[in-house]
Amino acid sequence: MWIYIARRVLWLPFALLAVSIVTFTLGIYGPGDPVTVMLGNKYNEEAATRLRRELGLDRPFFVQYGDYMWGFVRGDFGDSLRFRDRPVRSLIGAKMWVSARLSLAALIVSYSLGLPLGFWLAHRQGRWEDPTIVAIAVFLMSIPVMISIPFMLWAFCLQLHWVPCSGWGGFFDVRIVLPAVTMGIPGVAGLARLVRASTLDVLGQDFIRTARAKGLSEWRVSSHHVFQNAMIPIVTIVAFSIAGLIGGAFITETIFGIPGVGQFAVDSIFNRDYPVIMTITLLGAGAFVIANLLADVTYALVDPRIRYR
């Protein structure tokens, strides 16, 4: 197991290296010659050479890459093209904090509803509640956020006037409810299905029969033997549920007018602000790689049955 963990940890720098090279290459050279792009119709040979020297674009590729990444690691993400001369760093910090709080709220919605629901469903296997609610779960999972959000907005804000339509007031503001619920609901369905499957798996194991046979109360069997073992596979998907939130945040934040990274990313995509797009991709991919690693390592640690080559 330790060899497995060591191998996964050693792979991490390579994964980050590969991800950053891909992003850097696409971000700098993907859209065409960056100098031509920046100068636009003011392009002439002389200005191009000067700008190229100023920006250090006449240096070899790996020197440029190394320079960019060294700056990135120290928190220098380059300058935004749209907000002239404003470093990406000064723009993105506050937005990340907003997005983090929104994601946390969405995760709370997902887990506080999904875990108990899945656990309960597994104990209802074979009755009418089980297939009905599983079907509803698939249905809820399949609703794309670009449809569910406008619908919720229309219903709860424009028709019922229960909540304000848009804006952001922090974690303890009523305006966080609708975005958190719309981002969290697909996760509820996914989690409930997963917990149901893993609970059913555990319920069929011999040690559950043993626990009942030696006279433990049903509550103790459920809480100590079933629940704890059924939670093990859930560890592996925490990373993926965070990654899933990234896509949801793009749309949720844009429609609800929440000043987070998702809205910033969408704006940057529309403005073709490549330094910002690169920064968000690198930060997102880096977080994803690390979260995946942590999930795998935790999984290896909490489940002693697993033996890795």
Added chain:
Amino acid sequence: MTSRTRSGGTAFQQVSKAGEGHFARAFRRLLRKRLAVICMVVLVVVYGAGIFAAWIAPHDYNAQDYTAIRKPPSTEHWAGTDFTGRDVFTRVLWGVQNTFILTAVAILTGGLVIGVTLGLVSGYFGGRTDSVIMRLGEVFASFPDILLVIILAATLRPRIIDGVRWIEDHTALDGLINSGIPDYIVISLALVAFGWVGMARLVRGQVLVLRTTQYVDAAKAIGASTRRILFAHLLPNAISPIIVTVSMGMGSLALTEIFLSWLGLGIQPPRPSLGVMLRDAGSLSALRETPWLLLAPGLAALLLVLCWNLLGDALNDVLNPRTR
């Protein structure tokens, strides 16, 4: 395909008709699932309407009716008209067509051709080939799907437009850019880049198990070529999970295409796409004044994603030997 599974255990042969193959049996079981049948019908109808949009659509997709701007659904315009008086129903049909073309291209090239081939090769040969392919896959899988797709689509578009313009200038072909060809290339590339990894991993896993079976040894012993072993012996036996993955993948690819267009990275207006329509209909001001704009594109997108997911679930039930 029928002879292969005939020895699949005596218990099954008693319940299934004599001589019935794995797929015939699976299909029969699938037809007994009401939800799966409904989904197949819905998919055929929705895609059919999209594919034959040129004949079915009541209006031209760019025709502006100045007498009917922002009108709710009526007998003339079944799903209403948008802010420039274009018929929403017509645009949804053409949008479905675009989604269909793009997802089909992505699943055929990325999933089936690249993913399956690399998975077969990786699993069968092992060693260094396997390492290289799987490490490459790991790099692609290191990106959250959506970020990889976005950065590809965002950065490659200008390059691809330049490339297509070069082709227009140097060949007799004309009007390629106006026909939206660059959009198709950009989206397909982005979808393929993230579509192949899952399939390759899945097929590799299957092959790792299958290559140690006796019939592969037997095929080797009688001197079958590597290509024959890969495609005639290993592939057919790994086909069930591939079918399930394709069904699930069609839903998520359709969703990704709609998402890209929503972000302005996919099909460009005024060409019709579900993503752009959903974006236009989903803003607060649009919801306040023209809520019906959301209905038709929303329903079409929802049905596509939902039905592929439900169908994938049902296929998994009938094809997965563990649940049989």
